[in-house]
Amino acid sequence: MHCGLCLPHCPTYQLQPLERYSPRGRIQLARTVHEGNLTEAAHHRDLSDAMDSCLGCLACQTACPAGVEYEIIFEAAKESLAQSPARAFTLKHVLLTLSMRHVFTQPRRFKFLSRIVRVFQTLLGSPLVNFLPKSLRRLLQLSPRISKPFFGDAFVEKPNTAAKPSVMLLSGCVMNTAFADIHRDTVLVLEAAGFHVQVPRAQVCCGALGAHNGFMNEARTLARANIDAFEMDAFGSEAAVVVNSAGCGAMMKHYALLFGAGDPYHAKADAFAWRVKDFSEMISPQMFASPRQDVKITYQDACHLEHGQGITAAPRALLSAAFGQVEEIQSPECCGSAGIYNLIQPERSEALLAKKIAAIEKTGASQVVTCNPGCQLQLRYGLASAGSSATVVHLATALASALHSPE
Ligand code: SF4
Ligand code: SF4
Numbered sequence: 001m002h003c004g005l006c007l008p009h010c011p012t013y014q015l016q017p018l019e020r021y022s023p024r025g026r027i028q029l030a031r032t033v034h035e036g037n038l039t040e041a042a043h044h045r046d047l048s049d050a051m052d053s054c055l056g057c058l059a060c061q062t063a064c065p066a067g068v069e070y071e072i073i074f075e076a077a078k079e080s081l082a083q084s085p086a087r088a089f090t091l092k093h094v095l096l097t098l099s100m101r102h103v104f105t106q107p108r109r110f111k112f113l114s115r116i117v118r119v120f121q122t123l124l125g126s127p128l129v130n131f132l133p134k135s136l137r138r139l140l141q142l143s144p145r146i147s148k149p150f151f152g153d154a155f156v157e158k159p160n161t162a163a164k165p166s167v168m169l170l171s172g173c174v175m176n177t178a179f180a181d182i183h184r185d186t187v188l189v190l191e192a193a194g195f196h197v198q199v200p201r202a203q204v205c206c207g208a209l210g211a212h213n214g215f216m217n218e219a220r221t222l223a224r225a226n227i228d229a230f231e232m233d234a235f236g237s238e239a240a241v242v243v244n245s246a247g248c249g250a251m252m253k254h255y256a257l258l259f260g261a262g263d264p265y266h267a268k269a270d271a272f273a274w275r276v277k278d279f280s281e282m283i284s285p286q287m288f289a290s291p292r293q294d295v296k297i298t299y300q301d302a303c304h305l306e307h308g309q310g311i312t313a314a315p316r317a318l319l320s321a322a323f324g325q326v327e328e329i330q331s332p333e334c335c336g337s338a339g340i341y342n343l344i345q346p347e348r349s350e351a352l353l354a355k356k357i358a359a360i361e362k363t364g365a366s367q368v369v370t371c372n373p374g375c376q377l378q379l380r381y382g383l384a385s386a387g388s389s390a391t392v393v394h395l396a397t398a399l400a401s402a403l404h405s406p407e
Contacts (some may be wrong), residue, residue, distance in 0.1 A: 006060035024061035058307035074212035082214025114177035118146035147180035173205035250308030285321035298365035302372035324403035331359035337378035
């Protein structure tokens with residue numbers, strides 16, 4: 001429709017009000033490329049600039065009155081770029097290809113590399129870190145600390161003697177090796193809510209990072225493996241698949257988009273989507289009889305929970321029940337994390353983060369709660385750089401602390 005109603009909602013257009021940094025401009029450009037109306041060089045140059053600067057936050061999709069599915073256009077354009085000969089030998093593309101094809105699709109290799117990263121991270125506590133270039137120090141500050149042990153290696157399934165309803169947890173890739181604490185808190189809250197938690201061993205990475213960077217074949221391979229791994233729980237029932245990372249949940253709810261209508265996995269993915277639940281959808285606020293009054297809380301909407309899954313009320317209801325009032329951040333845009341956006345687009349990411357941190361500081365909150373580990377790392381980095389003492393935690397961690405509170 002070219003109405004432009006999405007433009008004021010686009011964070012990159014707010015930063016640089018040029019048509020090519022708007023959803024409408026990006027869609028038009030993708031269409032021109034699709035229709036073969038750009039030369040190969042122009043295709044690479046113009047589409048790269050427009051699409052690599054896009055956060056994939058999907059705020060435009062929520063704002064669009066015509067129901068334009070920007071996510072599909074975005075992923076198709078990224079795939080076209082990933083296959084572009086002009087990009088084939090760039091360092092960024094080579095690194096992305098290696099990691100998407102040979103690391104994220106191979107859980108054992110992913111865990112092996114995570115252990116190597118853990119060794120390098122011991123540098124963080126040493127004065128040697130001050131001799132690293134600024135960009136490398138920033139990378140270290142934004143990277144998650146690798147967990148010891150990994151969540152999946154330490155998880156022991158409890159016997160389900162009381163015949164509780166089962167749920168199956170996505171342990172994932174980075175969540176498994178670097179956010180074991182969030183998974184432990186998730187299990188703790190799910191068990192307190194009366195669920196029996198299973199963690200299927202055959203599961204793999206959700207594939208979101210691949211799909212958002214144009215590696216659709218790798219995303220399809222991972223989607224098929226997960227649909228099969230979560231087909232039935234240990235008791236033969238189609239239990240809910242609980243996801244505590246907004247980006248992974250949005251991906252798994254939309255697996256059907258990866259498969260053509262004739263592919264048998266299209267129908268499987270459709271049926272699977274109904275079973276995928278964000279953690280916040282599984283917990284009732286009634287679990288929290290009397291709210292903690294000792295922490296002033298604010299909540300940061302993760303883009304892939306708000307725009308990718310349409311969930312905004314459930315986390316707020318839980319936090320209100322557990323902590324009383326939830327302060328609102330008067331800056332609804334993406335925090336600039338967006339998968340690996342903060343690593344590959346540092347200037348734009350820092351500009352968005354500065355705006356978000358200023359809005360958080362205005363709330364006066366001592367704790368920021370979010371439902372996505374990427375946002376958590378980005379906000380932690382931003383608050384620490386601004387000299388703030390506010391902490392950032394996942395919703396599961398906040399709720400687990402409320403369960404253990406003496407109040
Ligand atoms: S996904 Fe986000 S950054 Fe990209 S065009 Fe839409 S609103 Fe803008
Ligand atoms: S994507 Fe939707 S809101 Fe944006 S210009 Fe097109 S029709 Fe309008």
